[in-house]
Amino acid sequence: MLVELSIENLGIIESARLTFDNGFTVFTGETGAGKTMLVEAINLVCGQRAETTVIRDGSEEAHVEARFVRATQDGEEELILARTIHREGRSRAYINGRMATVSALAELGQELVDIHGQHGHQRLLAAAAQRDSLDAYARIDVSPLRRARDEVVNIEALLAALGGDEKSRAREIDLLTYQCEEIESARIVSATEDEELSQEEDLLADVVRHRESLWQATEQLLGEGGATETTGQASRGIAGISSMAEMDVRLRGVLAELEDIGLTIRAQAEQIEEDPERLEHIRQRRQALRDLQRKYGDSLADVIAFGAETRERLNELLGYSERVEELQQQREVALAALRREQKVVGEARRSAAPKLAKAIEKRLKELAMPHATVQVSVGDATTDLAGDSVVILLAANPGSAPAPLSKVASGGELARVMLSLRLVLTSDPATMVFDEVDAGIGGAAAIAVASSLRELGGAHQVLAVTHLAQVAASAHHQVVVSKKVERGKTFGSAQILAHQDRIPEIARMLSGGIADESALAHAGDLLHKLGAAPTEKVTKKPRGA
Template identity: 35%
Template sequence: MLTRLQIKDFAVVSAATVTFGPGLTVVSGETGAGKSLLVDALMLLSGGRGDSGMVRHGAERAELAAEFELDDTPAAAAWLREAELDEDGLCQLRRVIRADGGSRAWINGRPATVGQLAELGALLVEIHGQHEHQALLSRAHQLALLDGFGGHGHLVAEVRAAAEAWAALARRQAELARDGDPGERIDWLQHQFDELERENLAPEAIEELIALHRRQANAAGLLQGCERVLARLSGDDGFGISPLLRQAHSELQQLAADEPALGEAAALLDSAQIQIDEAAALVERLRDGFDLDPERLQSLEAQLARLHELGRKHRVPLEGLAARRDALAEELESLRAAGIDGETLALRMAEAQQAWQACASTLSAARAEAATRLGAQVAELMQELGMGGGRFEVALEPNADARPDAQGAERAEFMVSANPGQPPRPLRKVASGGELARISLALEVATLDAEAVPTMVFDEVDTGIGGAVAEVVGQKLRALGARRQALCVTHLPQVAAQGHGHYRVSKDVAEGSTHSGVRRLDAEDRVEEIARMLGGVEITETTRAHARQMLERAQAG
């Protein structure tokens, strides 16, 4: 429930604070005083579009704030919790519009986007104004009203879910048509994968293969080189390193008899001789292991050629082939997990359409029953609101498109006949502004139990009516106020008298500047205001008596 509204430097209002309680609160004032500015402020705080023209002339910015209690608004409380903007069961909305056109918003003191204001505002306030009546002309809005009246929320959700399931399959079918049957893709990928899987692509295996090929390709050269090295180390002609070292070692041992220090040199040559003999033995052993095997060389060359060909085919170096194989395996697994080919997909789409048809048929039956009840209730209320002999019907027309639709198998069209003897025609084609306002009010009363929003705002919905009809409109608004909070901007005394609370907006000019003020009226002030609305400029005692009588009768009712 709305409890407080604060306005500063907004249009012609320099500063105003308005408190609200339960029931119907009416706002009146002379033409041009700015009665609708309270409604405009609530619209902006609910995410409406703002511009610099709303800032009071000479001010830097307009500031708007509203406070709500959430005891009767569980949906808004849940939204705040989910958005992590909740604050001890209260909701404070604030918005600043700068003279340069910029805008900022806060929810419970924390920065918020205008989109968040709109989402939360839709759960807190429902505004019916001169422009908002136009929503009634939308067939989508009419269908939503019918479903709200009938309490079809769960059925609509089931139909929407079934339609979305079918739509997902339809998108998959379109992808198949564009990309081809995934079976062909799977076959191609499997062939690519099998080619790679047959090879040992581990990095160490590829390194070993390259080393083996290099050794086998150079086996002849290695044999010849080893023979030359062995000849130089231990040649039989006496000119190898090993025989020469033995000769030098022998001479040093003989000389050491006369000079013991030469024995150390002999020992070093002895160590060198051992190492040279070990080197010669290693070279000889390796030489004996070299095998001139043309078939082995050909096999290694073929294996390397396959790897290089795979590298060119997949456009990766040899060391990247393993990663490419793993990527193919992952794509194969993904496609197989999808597991839908054209034939299977068509079968699943048919099943999804049957499921939607079952849900949509149930919803269609419920809508037909609700349409009859809503038409009868609105038609009855139209009689009370001065549209005697008028008729109201809800026509349900099947969708031309046979595909599953998230809104169901039909569309709604509100049909109205404002005059006796004339057949009903679409509301969007026949209703005048005044008729539209009264039909809107009738619908609001008829669908009261379906409404979830705790605060309803009406901006001059009584336009174009008067007399006894105006009194009935006021009574209906008061009845709404008895069920949930209502705020009504009005110029009719019959409506103003029905309010549980009453504010007057007045306009003054001081120092060449226009100021609008908002003041709560007490009992005597209300008599004066109702008298002004009844009698115009000159207020007589008779007019005051009439005003007092209207208030007493309204409050007694």
């Protein structure tokens, strides 16, 4: 149940704070006073889309906060939902003082409040809304049906991913086979094979020059007059000088290193031999690797990865028959499960449809539609096993054949059908908000709608924007919204009326300020006959509050 609502800089309302009780509460006031802004505030804290145009002129942001109380297994739980809309388009949401996503706010708001805008009853024209109403009335659990449908869809997606028709698969298999054979027959040693072969090719391509260079280096290091000989002479020359002992040690180290380098180079020179066959093999191998890179990747690593992916896809296609057979078996099982769930749901819907029709029809008679006939049509079991095609048919007048709501219902009739559904579907959220549900009706129909809203307020907390005095007089509580202009700016305000203050407001709704005395008398009479006496209390808590 909504307990408190705080509004800052929303529309023409600079600041307002309202507390609510259970039962039926109406919002009244002159056109343009800001009644709909109260509904907009509730919309915002329930996660509905926010437009920056609702921010008060001259303000950078609008802020709305609402306190709810709902029943839990351990008693009652208090929830505080808040929303801030910035003029730059940013929106912030809070749940119990902690930052939250707008989607989380919307999910929680959907559990707490059922909001019907000025054209909310138009949603009844949608087939999905009519089907959902039947499911809610009969308490039909369609989640197993949804899961069964999802399973069939998933399996069919897997079948589609295996490939197209047989000819397409054959063409793909031929291509993949060729690619796999070409890559695998190359027997790539590693991702660095080409670099290693390049080094060996350089060596073999200039073997004579390399060998001569190595022998020359060997001679310069180890030969007569070479580096090792002159270094040895220098070491022997300072060997007897005590002050040069450290230098002598270092020279001997250099001499040993030079001798080791010289011997290593000589060993390399002795091993180098001309091998034109090996050189030609390396060149052909490198060309083959370059051809693979030109087709399948910028590097050998890319070629190896492409080959692995191609082999995996080829194996998948070659095992197509086995995989298809496996998936077909799964599909048959899933379809059988789907048909079972469709049958269960379809039977439940067809069984409940006449009962829902009678319940709506009974309520419509109470809403000044005494001759209304209602049928709830469910799809034929032979072509629509689950009964997904649900259509509410209405004949508002005697002698008329029932037809879909979209073809026969006026705005006022549609609003009353919607209200009838709300009265029938008692499992709806504890708080219901109606924005001008009484639009397009008057006279006896207005009194009937007013009485029904009051009755609905016995099981739920009902908040409604209205221009009808009959509806206002039927409410347990009344909030008047007004506006005034000060220093060139418009300020909206909202306040809960005491019982004695309701009569002048209802009189204004009746006469618009004309014939005040008779309007006041009429307002008092309406309040006495339709509304609660000053001492009457609504003691029954809303469902779920």
